Amino acid sequence: MNLGLRNKVVLVTAASSGIGKSTAELFLKEDAKVVICSRSKEKLLETFSELSQYGNNNLFWTICDINEISDINNTVNLVKEKFGDIDILVNNCGGPTAGFFEDLDEAEFEFAYKQVLMSVVRFTKLVIPKMKIKNWGRIINITSIAVHQPVENLILSNTFRTALLGLSKTLSTQLAKNNITVNSVAPGYTLTQRIYELALHKAKQTNESHETILANMTKEIPMQRMAMPEEIAAAIVFLASEQAAYITGNSIHVDGGRVKSLF
Ligand code: NAD
Numbered sequence: 205m206n207l208g209l210r211n212k213v214v215l216v217t218a219a220s221s222g223i224g225k226s227t228a229e230l231f232l233k234e235d236a237k238v239v240i241c242s243r244s245k246e247k248l249l250e251t252f253s254e255l256s257q258y259g260n261n262n263l264f265w266t267i268c269d270i271n272e273i274s275d276i277n278n279t280v281n282l283v284k285e286k287f288g289d290i291d292i293l294v295n296n297c298g299g300p301t302a303g304f305f306e307d308l309d310e311a312e313f314e315f316a317y318k319q320v321l322m323s324v325v326r327f328t329k330l331v332i333p334k335m336k337i338k339n340w341g342r343i344i345n346i347t348s349i350a351v352h353q354p355v356e357n358l359i360l361s362n363t364f365r366t367a368l369l370g371l372s373k374t375l376s377t378q379l380a381k382n383n384i385t386v387n388s389v390a391p392g393y394t395l396t397q398r399i400y401e402l403a404l405h406k407a408k409q410t411n412e413s414h415e416t417i418l419a420n421m422t423k424e425i426p427m428q429r430m431a432m433p434e435e436i437a438a439a440i441v442f443l444a445s446e447q448a449a450y451i452t453g454n455s456i457h458v459d460g461g462r463v464k465s466l467f
Contacts, residue, residue, distance in 0.1 A: 205447065206446075207234050207441065207442070207444075207445035207446065207447060208445055208446030208447070209231065209234035209235065209236045209292075209441070209444065209445060209446075210234065210235040210236065211235065211236065211237060212231075212236045212237070212291040212292055212444070213236070213237050213239075213283065213287045213288050213289065213290050213291045213292070214228075214231045214236045214237065214238045214239070214290070214291065214292040214293075214294065214444070215238075215239045215241070215279070215280070215283050215290050215292070215293050215294065215327075215331075216228045216231070216238065216239070216240055216241075216294040216296060217241055217242075217268065217270055217279075217294065217295055217296050217297065217323070217327065218241070218242050218270060218296040218297050218298055219240035219241060219242060219251070219294075219296060220240065220242035220244060220247035220248050220250070220251045221242075221247065221251065221396065221397055222394070222396030222397060222398060222433050223296060223346060223391060223394060223396060223433045223436045223437060223440075224240070224242070224294070224296040224346075225240070225251050225255075225433070226432075226433035226434045226436070226437040227294055227296070227436075227437040227440050227441065228240045228251075228255060228263075229255055229258070229434070229437070230434065230437045230438065230440075230441045231292075231441060231444075232255060232258040232259075232262060232263060233258065234441065235262065236262065236292070237262045237263075237264075237287040237288075238255075238262060238263050238264070239263075239264045239265070239266065239279075239282070239283045239286065239287065240252070240255075240263070240264075240265050240266075241265065241266045241267065241268035241270075241279050242267070242268065243267065243268070243269045244267075245267055248265045248266075248267065249265070251265070252265045264282075264283075264286045264287070266278070266279050266282050266283075270297055270319065270323040270327075271315070271318050271319055271322075271323065273326060276323070276326045276327055276330070277330070280327070280330045280331065289331075289334035289335075289337075289338070290331045290334065290335075291335070291338070291340065291341060291342065292341070292342040292343075292344070292444045293327055293328065293331050293341075293342070293343045293344070294344050294346065294440060294444075295323065295324040295327055295328070295343070295344070295345045295346065296346040297319050297320055297323055297324075297346070298319065298398075299361070299398045299401070299402070300316040300319060300320055300358070300360035300361050300364065301315075301316065301360055302357055302358055302360075302401075302402055302405045302406075303357060303358075303359065303360070303405075304356075304357055304359060305359050308359065308360065312360065313360065313363075316360035316361075316363070316364050317364055319364075320360070320361070320364035320365060320367075320368060321364045321367050321368055321371070324345055324368055324371065325371070328343060328375070331343070332379070332384070335379075335382065335384045336379075336382045336384070339382055339383050340383050340384070341379070341382070341383070341384035341385070342384070342385055342387075342443065342444040342448075343372075343375070343379075343384065343385070343386045343387075344386075344387055344388070344389060344440050344443050344444060345368055345372050345386075345387070345388045345389075346388070346389055346391065346436075346440070347365040347368060347369060347388045347389070347390045347391075347455065348361050348365055348390055348391060349390050349391065349392045349457050349459050349462055349463050350362045350365055350366075350390075351365045351366050351368075351369045351388070351390050351455060352390060352455070352457050352463040352465055352467075353462075353463045353464060353465060357405075357406065357409075358402075368388070369388055369455055372386050372387065372388050372453070372455070373386075373453045376452040376453030377453060379452075380452055380453075383449070385443070385448065385449070385451060385452035386452055386453065387443045387448075387451060387452060387453070387454045387455070387456070388454070388455040388456070389436060389439050389440050389443065389455075389456055389458060390455055390456065390457040390458070390459070390463075391431060391436045391457075391458055391459065392425065392430075392431055392457060392458065392459025392460055392462040392463070393421050393422070393424075393425060393430045393431065393459070393460075393462065394430060394431040394432070394433055394435075394436055395430045395431065395432060395433065396433055399418070399421075399430065400414065400418075403417040403418045403421070418430075424462060425459070425460040425461065425462045426460060426461030426462070427460030427461055428460075429460065430460075431458060431459070431460060435458060436458050439456055439458045443456070
Protein backbone atom coordinates (compact mmCIF):
# COMPACT_ATOMS: atom_id res chain seq x y z
CA MET A 205 0.00 0.00 0.00
CA ASN A 206 1.40 3.41 -0.92
CA LEU A 207 0.77 5.60 2.12
CA GLY A 208 1.44 8.78 0.13
CA LEU A 209 3.88 10.15 2.71
CA ARG A 210 6.87 10.79 0.44
CA ASN A 211 8.28 14.32 1.09
CA LYS A 212 5.57 15.17 3.61
CA VAL A 213 7.03 17.38 6.36
CA VAL A 214 6.57 15.74 9.76
CA LEU A 215 7.30 17.03 13.25
CA VAL A 216 7.37 14.40 16.00
CA THR A 217 7.71 15.94 19.45
CA ALA A 218 9.37 14.21 22.41
CA ALA A 219 11.00 11.84 19.95
CA SER A 220 14.44 10.93 21.26
CA SER A 221 13.21 7.57 22.55
CA GLY A 222 10.29 5.17 22.78
CA ILE A 223 7.11 5.71 20.79
CA GLY A 224 8.23 9.08 19.37
CA LYS A 225 11.49 7.64 18.08
CA SER A 226 9.78 4.60 16.51
CA THR A 227 7.27 6.93 14.87
CA ALA A 228 10.04 9.04 13.38
CA GLU A 229 11.68 5.87 12.08
CA LEU A 230 8.51 4.65 10.35
CA PHE A 231 7.97 8.05 8.70
CA LEU A 232 11.57 7.96 7.44
CA LYS A 233 10.93 4.51 5.94
CA GLU A 234 8.04 6.14 4.04
CA ASP A 235 10.44 8.82 2.68
CA ALA A 236 8.87 11.65 4.64
CA LYS A 237 10.97 14.59 5.87
CA VAL A 238 11.15 14.26 9.62
CA VAL A 239 12.12 16.56 12.46
CA ILE A 240 12.54 15.09 15.93
CA CYS A 241 12.79 17.14 19.09
CA SER A 242 13.23 16.64 22.81
CA ARG A 243 15.12 18.25 25.70
CA SER A 244 18.43 16.39 25.71
CA LYS A 245 21.03 17.08 23.03
CA GLU A 246 22.91 13.92 23.95
CA LYS A 247 19.86 11.67 23.47
CA LEU A 248 18.87 13.48 20.28
CA LEU A 249 22.33 12.97 18.81
CA GLU A 250 22.21 9.28 19.67
CA THR A 251 18.80 8.90 18.05
CA PHE A 252 19.82 10.98 15.05
CA SER A 253 22.84 8.77 14.48
CA GLU A 254 20.71 5.61 14.78
CA LEU A 255 18.05 6.92 12.38
CA SER A 256 20.69 8.16 9.94
CA GLN A 257 20.67 4.65 8.45
CA TYR A 258 17.73 5.98 6.40
CA GLY A 259 19.90 8.83 5.09
CA ASN A 260 20.62 12.25 6.63
CA ASN A 261 18.80 14.33 4.05
CA ASN A 262 15.31 13.69 5.36
CA LEU A 263 16.09 13.94 9.08
CA PHE A 264 16.75 16.89 11.34
CA TRP A 265 16.78 17.33 15.12
CA THR A 266 16.34 20.26 17.44
CA ILE A 267 16.30 20.76 21.17
CA CYS A 268 12.84 21.62 22.45
CA ASP A 269 11.38 21.52 25.92
CA ILE A 270 7.70 21.27 25.05
CA ASN A 271 6.83 23.07 28.29
CA GLU A 272 8.53 26.24 27.00
CA ILE A 273 6.64 28.53 24.61
CA SER A 274 9.84 29.96 23.12
CA ASP A 275 11.18 26.45 22.37
CA ILE A 276 7.90 25.57 20.63
CA ASN A 277 8.03 28.70 18.46
CA ASN A 278 11.70 28.08 17.61
CA THR A 279 11.04 24.47 16.70
CA VAL A 280 8.21 25.25 14.28
CA ASN A 281 10.34 28.01 12.68
CA LEU A 282 13.30 25.65 12.36
CA VAL A 283 11.19 22.98 10.65
CA LYS A 284 10.03 25.60 8.16
CA GLU A 285 13.60 26.75 7.44
CA LYS A 286 14.85 23.21 7.00
CA PHE A 287 12.00 21.43 5.17
CA GLY A 288 9.03 23.83 4.83
CA ASP A 289 5.66 24.11 6.55
CA ILE A 290 4.56 21.18 8.67
CA ASP A 291 2.11 18.76 6.98
CA ILE A 292 1.93 16.25 9.81
CA LEU A 293 2.18 17.10 13.49
CA VAL A 294 2.60 14.26 15.97
CA ASN A 295 2.07 15.66 19.45
CA ASN A 296 3.88 13.41 21.89
CA CYS A 297 5.09 14.26 25.39
CA GLY A 298 6.89 12.65 28.31
CA GLY A 299 4.59 10.69 30.60
CA PRO A 300 3.03 12.71 33.44
CA THR A 301 4.09 11.92 37.00
CA ALA A 302 2.41 8.83 38.44
CA GLY A 303 0.45 9.01 41.67
CA PHE A 304 -2.90 9.08 43.41
CA PHE A 305 -4.80 12.32 44.07
CA GLU A 306 -3.42 12.71 47.62
CA ASP A 307 0.18 12.19 46.43
CA LEU A 308 0.23 15.14 44.06
CA ASP A 309 0.35 18.84 44.88
CA GLU A 310 -1.02 21.77 42.90
CA ALA A 311 2.32 22.44 41.20
CA GLU A 312 2.32 18.90 39.80
CA PHE A 313 -1.19 19.37 38.41
CA GLU A 314 -0.11 22.64 36.77
CA PHE A 315 3.01 21.05 35.32
CA ALA A 316 1.02 18.16 33.81
CA TYR A 317 -1.51 20.62 32.38
CA LYS A 318 1.31 22.38 30.52
CA GLN A 319 3.03 19.15 29.51
CA VAL A 320 0.01 17.20 28.26
CA LEU A 321 -2.50 19.82 27.16
CA MET A 322 -0.89 23.22 26.61
CA SER A 323 2.03 21.85 24.58
CA VAL A 324 -0.52 20.47 22.11
CA VAL A 325 -2.51 23.70 22.11
CA ARG A 326 0.67 25.67 21.35
CA PHE A 327 2.07 23.47 18.58
CA THR A 328 -1.34 23.05 17.01
CA LYS A 329 -2.06 26.79 16.94
CA LEU A 330 1.18 27.33 15.02
CA VAL A 331 0.60 24.68 12.37
CA ILE A 332 -3.09 25.09 11.54
CA PRO A 333 -2.87 28.32 9.48
CA LYS A 334 -0.40 26.79 6.97
CA MET A 335 -2.31 23.51 6.83
CA LYS A 336 -5.42 25.50 5.94
CA ILE A 337 -3.56 27.26 3.12
CA LYS A 338 -2.40 23.88 1.77
CA ASN A 339 -5.88 22.42 2.32
CA TRP A 340 -4.20 19.33 3.80
CA GLY A 341 -2.96 18.34 7.22
CA ARG A 342 -2.74 15.66 9.86
CA ILE A 343 -2.62 16.20 13.61
CA ILE A 344 -2.13 13.10 15.73
CA ASN A 345 -2.08 13.30 19.50
CA ILE A 346 -0.49 10.54 21.56
CA THR A 347 -2.53 9.88 24.66
CA SER A 348 -2.99 6.68 26.67
CA ILE A 349 -5.54 3.95 27.34
CA ALA A 350 -6.29 6.14 30.39
CA VAL A 351 -8.65 8.13 28.13
CA HIS A 352 -10.77 5.03 27.55
CA GLN A 353 -10.37 3.44 30.98
CA PRO A 354 -8.73 5.49 33.76
CA VAL A 355 -5.59 3.91 35.24
CA GLU A 356 -5.78 3.86 39.04
CA ASN A 357 -2.54 5.60 40.01
CA LEU A 358 -2.23 7.87 36.97
CA ILE A 359 -4.60 10.66 37.93
CA LEU A 360 -2.66 13.33 36.01
CA SER A 361 -2.81 11.28 32.84
CA ASN A 362 -6.51 10.46 33.40
CA THR A 363 -7.31 14.14 33.93
CA PHE A 364 -5.40 15.99 31.21
CA ARG A 365 -5.47 13.38 28.48
CA THR A 366 -9.23 13.30 28.51
CA ALA A 367 -9.14 17.10 28.14
CA LEU A 368 -6.85 16.59 25.17
CA LEU A 369 -9.35 14.16 23.70
CA GLY A 370 -12.06 16.83 23.99
CA LEU A 371 -9.79 19.30 22.22
CA SER A 372 -9.00 16.79 19.44
CA LYS A 373 -12.62 15.94 18.79
CA THR A 374 -13.70 19.58 18.72
CA LEU A 375 -10.87 20.59 16.40
CA SER A 376 -11.56 17.65 14.11
CA THR A 377 -15.07 18.91 13.38
CA GLN A 378 -13.85 22.45 12.79
CA LEU A 379 -10.97 21.48 10.48
CA ALA A 380 -12.60 18.70 8.48
CA LYS A 381 -13.64 21.07 5.68
CA ASN A 382 -9.95 21.99 5.24
CA ASN A 383 -8.92 18.34 4.78
CA ILE A 384 -7.11 18.46 8.10
CA THR A 385 -7.73 15.38 10.22
CA VAL A 386 -7.25 15.29 13.98
CA ASN A 387 -6.98 11.94 15.70
CA SER A 388 -5.53 10.39 18.83
CA VAL A 389 -3.60 7.20 19.39
CA ALA A 390 -3.92 5.72 22.87
CA PRO A 391 -1.13 3.27 23.64
CA GLY A 392 -1.58 0.42 26.06
CA TYR A 393 1.41 -0.90 28.02
CA THR A 394 4.39 -0.47 25.71
CA LEU A 395 7.98 -1.58 26.21
CA THR A 396 9.74 1.77 26.59
CA GLN A 397 11.54 3.61 29.38
CA ARG A 398 8.15 4.91 30.57
CA ILE A 399 6.77 1.47 31.47
CA TYR A 400 9.90 0.66 33.51
CA GLU A 401 9.57 3.99 35.33
CA LEU A 402 5.92 3.25 36.13
CA ALA A 403 6.80 -0.25 37.34
CA LEU A 404 9.63 1.09 39.54
CA HIS A 405 7.27 3.71 40.99
CA LYS A 406 4.67 1.07 41.86
CA ALA A 407 7.34 -1.30 43.19
CA LYS A 408 8.37 1.32 45.76
CA GLN A 409 4.79 1.64 46.98
CA THR A 410 3.99 -2.07 47.15
CA ASN A 411 7.38 -3.50 48.15
CA GLU A 412 7.22 -5.91 45.22
CA SER A 413 9.94 -6.18 42.60
CA HIS A 414 9.44 -4.22 39.40
CA GLU A 415 9.68 -7.54 37.52
CA THR A 416 6.62 -8.78 39.44
CA ILE A 417 4.79 -5.54 38.71
CA LEU A 418 5.56 -5.85 35.00
CA ALA A 419 4.47 -9.49 34.97
CA ASN A 420 1.17 -8.59 36.67
CA MET A 421 0.57 -5.75 34.21
CA THR A 422 1.15 -8.17 31.35
CA LYS A 423 -1.45 -10.56 32.78
CA GLU A 424 -4.08 -7.78 32.39
CA ILE A 425 -3.54 -7.79 28.62
CA PRO A 426 -5.57 -10.32 26.61
CA MET A 427 -2.62 -10.70 24.21
CA GLN A 428 -0.41 -11.55 27.21
CA ARG A 429 2.41 -9.29 26.06
CA MET A 430 3.22 -5.60 26.01
CA ALA A 431 3.37 -3.63 22.79
CA MET A 432 6.58 -2.84 20.96
CA PRO A 433 6.85 0.93 20.29
CA GLU A 434 6.79 0.31 16.54
CA GLU A 435 3.31 -1.23 16.90
CA ILE A 436 2.04 2.10 18.27
CA ALA A 437 3.97 3.96 15.57
CA ALA A 438 2.27 1.90 12.85
CA ALA A 439 -1.16 3.24 13.87
CA ILE A 440 0.18 6.81 14.00
CA VAL A 441 1.72 6.59 10.54
CA PHE A 442 -1.42 5.04 9.08
CA LEU A 443 -3.54 7.89 10.47
CA ALA A 444 -1.14 10.32 8.76
CA SER A 445 -1.47 8.58 5.41
CA GLU A 446 -3.62 9.38 2.37
CA GLN A 447 -5.54 6.16 3.08
CA ALA A 448 -6.76 7.63 6.37
CA ALA A 449 -8.14 10.79 4.74
CA TYR A 450 -11.71 10.05 5.89
CA ILE A 451 -10.81 9.17 9.50
CA THR A 452 -11.06 12.13 11.85
CA GLY A 453 -12.06 12.83 15.45
CA ASN A 454 -11.14 9.29 16.44
CA SER A 455 -9.15 7.82 19.27
CA ILE A 456 -7.67 4.43 18.55
CA HIS A 457 -6.39 2.33 21.40
CA VAL A 458 -3.47 0.11 20.46
CA ASP A 459 -3.42 -2.06 23.54
CA GLY A 460 -3.57 -5.79 22.81
CA GLY A 461 -7.21 -5.77 23.97
CA ARG A 462 -6.48 -4.23 27.41
CA VAL A 463 -9.36 -1.68 27.39
CA LYS A 464 -12.59 -3.42 28.38
CA SER A 465 -15.08 -0.84 27.10
CA LEU A 466 -16.95 -1.29 23.81
CA PHE A 467 -15.64 1.98 22.29
P1 NAD B 1 9.69 7.38 26.74
O1 NAD B 1 10.06 7.69 28.14
O2 NAD B 1 10.42 6.31 26.03
O3 NAD B 1 9.76 8.69 25.83
C1 NAD B 1 9.40 9.95 26.29
C2 NAD B 1 10.07 11.00 25.41
O4 NAD B 1 9.64 12.29 25.83
C3 NAD B 1 11.59 11.01 25.50
O5 NAD B 1 12.12 11.19 24.21
C4 NAD B 1 11.88 12.23 26.37
O6 NAD B 1 13.15 12.79 26.11
C5 NAD B 1 10.76 13.15 25.89
N1 NAD B 1 10.42 14.25 26.80
C6 NAD B 1 10.10 14.17 28.10
N2 NAD B 1 9.82 15.40 28.57
C7 NAD B 1 9.97 16.27 27.55
C8 NAD B 1 9.86 17.70 27.41
N3 NAD B 1 9.50 18.46 28.45
N4 NAD B 1 10.09 18.26 26.21
C9 NAD B 1 10.46 17.50 25.16
N5 NAD B 1 10.60 16.16 25.23
C10 NAD B 1 10.36 15.55 26.40
O7 NAD B 1 8.14 7.04 26.82
P2 NAD B 1 7.08 6.50 25.75
O8 NAD B 1 6.54 5.23 26.26
O9 NAD B 1 7.60 6.57 24.36
O10 NAD B 1 5.94 7.58 25.98
C11 NAD B 1 5.44 8.48 25.02
C12 NAD B 1 4.08 8.92 25.50
O11 NAD B 1 3.17 7.80 25.46
C13 NAD B 1 4.09 9.41 26.95
O12 NAD B 1 3.24 10.53 27.07
C14 NAD B 1 3.55 8.22 27.71
O13 NAD B 1 2.95 8.58 28.94
C15 NAD B 1 2.53 7.70 26.72
N6 NAD B 1 2.16 6.32 27.01
C16 NAD B 1 3.10 5.37 27.16
C17 NAD B 1 2.72 4.09 27.51
C18 NAD B 1 3.73 3.00 27.73
O14 NAD B 1 3.34 1.94 28.23
N7 NAD B 1 4.99 3.17 27.37
C19 NAD B 1 1.36 3.78 27.68
C20 NAD B 1 0.42 4.79 27.50
C21 NAD B 1 0.82 6.06 27.16
